[in-house]
Amino acid sequence: MAPQRFREQFDQIQRSMSDVPLAMGPDDSAEFLYEKGVVLARDGEEARLVEDTVREHFTTFAGLGADQVRRASPETNRTGITRIRVGDPGEGDGRGDPAVANALRSLRATEGRAGRRLISRNHVVSIAVNACPGDEPVPVPRTTPPNPAPDTTPYEADTAVGVLVVDTGLMHDYRSCALLAHTTGDAQLRECDDDGVLQQYVGHGTFIAGVLAAVAPNTDIIVRNTLNDCGAILESEFGEKLFEAVDGHGWPAVLSLSAGTSNGRTDGLLGIHAFMEELRDQGTLLVAAAGNNASATPFWPAAYAALPGWENAVLSVGALRSDGEFGACFSNHGSWVRAYAPGERLTGALTGFGTPVPYVYQHSSYDDCRFGFGYACTCSHPRHTGVLSEPGDPAGKPDQVMFDGHAQWSGTSFAAPVAAGLVAAHMTAHKETDPRAARRQLLAAVADYAEVRGAHVPALLPPTWRPDPVDPPAAGA
Structure with missing residues (x-):
């Protein structure tokens, strides 16, 4: 069987970052790695807009109640970024994360009206690039x-x-x-x-x-x-x-x-x-x-x-x-x-x-x-x-x-x-x-x-x- 470098690196990085459940993306393909159950948004009004939009759509997309959409890290920092919990990171395997994909999808129309990106996966940046x-x-x-x-x-x-x-x-x-x-x-x-x-x-x-x-x-x-x-x-x-x-x-x-x-x-x-x-x-x-x-x-x-x-x-x-x-x-x-x-x-x-x-x-x-x-x-x-x-x-x-x-x-x-x-x-x-x-x-x-x-x-x-x-x-x- 031919080596599968991407899968091998995924397993290696997941062991190294054992406290962070990871997925391969986008969705069911293998192009990058990202954190399961979490999305990123800019602090302030944009983060609140993301939370409200995801909360509004999630009973349809992911089956989560309103009280389950919450910030994973409410403090601000110089990057101006907030991590927002949108799903259970323990669900599923590493082949994509439907909760994160649905959260991104729920903001698509809003991003179009705003003229800028409001939400992102939390990608893994690595020296084993891609x-x-x-x-x-x-x-x-x-x-x-x-x-x-x-x-x-x-x-x-x-x-x-x-x-x-x-x-x-x-x-x-x-x-x-x-x-x-x-x-x-x-x-x-x-x-x-x-x-x-x-x-x-x-x-x-x-x-x-x-x-x-x-x-x-x-x-x-x-x-x-x-x-x-x-x-x-x-x-x-x-x-x-x-x-x-x-x-x-x-x-x-x-x-x-x-x-x-x-x-x-x-x-x-x-x-x-x-x-x-x-x-x-x-x-x-x-x-x-x-x-x-x-x-x-x-x-x-x-x-x-x-x-x-x-x-x-x-x-x-x-x-x-x-x-x-x-x-x-x-x-x-x-x-x-x-x-x-x-x-x-x-x-x-x-x-x-x-x-x-x-x-x-x-x-x-x-x-x-x-x-x-x-x-x-x-x-x-x-x-x-x-x-x-x-x-x-x-x-x-x-x-x-x-x-x-x-x-x-x-x-x-x-x-x-x-x-x-x-x-x-x-x-x-x-x-x-x-x-x-x-x-x-x-x-x-x-x-x-x-x-x-x-x-x-x-x-x-x-x-x-x-x-x-x-x-x-x-x-x-």
């Missing part, structure tokens, strides 16, 4: 040079560009890696399980910081461990966590974010909208990963790059395959993706250089590319058997590897820090203090293009990145 990772890390020897290789620009404290990475925390031994000499931030809360095995996505933030530092050495990188819990967080909490991330050190020049979700809409995420409005009014440039579901569906917050008012404030980044000629098979794409950068089989620091540590694969590889591509992509190479793909099957014993510092890893998660690093490097090289101006200048000067789903797109290729030849794609890939 709950579908590009792949899992592959160990490489310590002697393997990073790719991208470190740029030779010297570090100067007075001119270093501030970059904030919101992700998992730093590994305890990260300072053993010379590339991360000017990186600070939060520690990874728990690196290994009770058996001493690395947990899934541990090292994600450290790897991102290493990629960024290699492309732009003249940076002060701060890593926040906002996404430690299996790399997933509810939309209702994410906006507040983003505010907290910038509160401690002020708004950075560049914010690198390798997480998000789709929501089936084209107008953003309700839970982070207040943060995105403040970001728009600041000078910070958000560089965001486009997601790994091989889809053209807008992925947030990266897709804010295509919304009026955020064009200069957000740079959405898709992933190129290892030769830089085409898009990686897993990369999201579409007109809302503004640029592409190398994101397949990058090499960098997963941990520091302490004691070797084991990792057990969670997902099995496929016999062929699950997206129909014909080259040796990360869907099928290297071969491995994972815990989540073969539950209870003695013949499907999961593969274990040892990490000794360096890893190869793929995903738009890593294309985003490549692009963030190029913006920062441009700022240093041109003495540019405005990251949004640097973004415009960088894209205007692009000399390289790649082909992604038939479109020719800007390719941001670091001078120190080494392309690897791959077999040509099959027809139609």
Whole structure:
């Protein structure tokens, strides 16, 4: 049986967020994850309107009495969002939530008259974007040079560009890696399980910081461990966590974010909208990963790059395959993706250089590319058997590897820090203090293009990145 990555990630995230019943959506399909029995609305009059409308319709739609429609979290916060209970989260399984779907449906006409969105699911935002990772890390020897290789620009404290990475925390031994000499931030809360095995996505933030530092050495990188819990967080909490991330050190020049979700809409995420409005009014440039579901569906917050008012404030980044000629098979794409950068089989620091540590694969590889591509992509190479793909099957014993510092890893998660690093490097090289101006200048000067789903797109290729030849794609890939 072929692996079911989305279902596997759903089970993994549900175990991690065991106190929050989750569903796959929309309805009976599998495009994103969200909290069961709860919707989001803006505080104040809009929240009251949502409550009243849902209460009016629910005896027909969900069989709930008027006293069962209530606020799950009445206090306000900087996001201006209220969670409203519309159903019993213990009912049904994870294949959609009729109560939430009916609540959304009951507000549809009212939203049309109001001219704006009033209600939303409470989506799960995750670094396993669309709950579908590009792949899992592959160990490489310590002697393997990073790719991208470190740029030779010297570090100067007075001119270093501030970059904030919101992700998992730093590994305890990260300072053993010379590339991360000017990186600070939060520690990874728990690196290994009770058996001493690395947990899934541990090292994600450290790897991102290493990629960024290699492309732009003249940076002060701060890593926040906002996404430690299996790399997933509810939309209702994410906006507040983003505010907290910038509160401690002020708004950075560049914010690198390798997480998000789709929501089936084209107008953003309700839970982070207040943060995105403040970001728009600041000078910070958000560089965001486009997601790994091989889809053209807008992925947030990266897709804010295509919304009026955020064009200069957000740079959405898709992933190129290892030769830089085409898009990686897993990369999201579409007109809302503004640029592409190398994101397949990058090499960098997963941990520091302490004691070797084991990792057990969670997902099995496929016999062929699950997206129909014909080259040796990360869907099928290297071969491995994972815990989540073969539950209870003695013949499907999961593969274990040892990490000794360096890893190869793929995903738009890593294309985003490549692009963030190029913006920062441009700022240093041109003495540019405005990251949004640097973004415009960088894209205007692009000399390289790649082909992604038939479109020719800007390719941001670091001078120190080494392309690897791959077999040509099959027809139609």
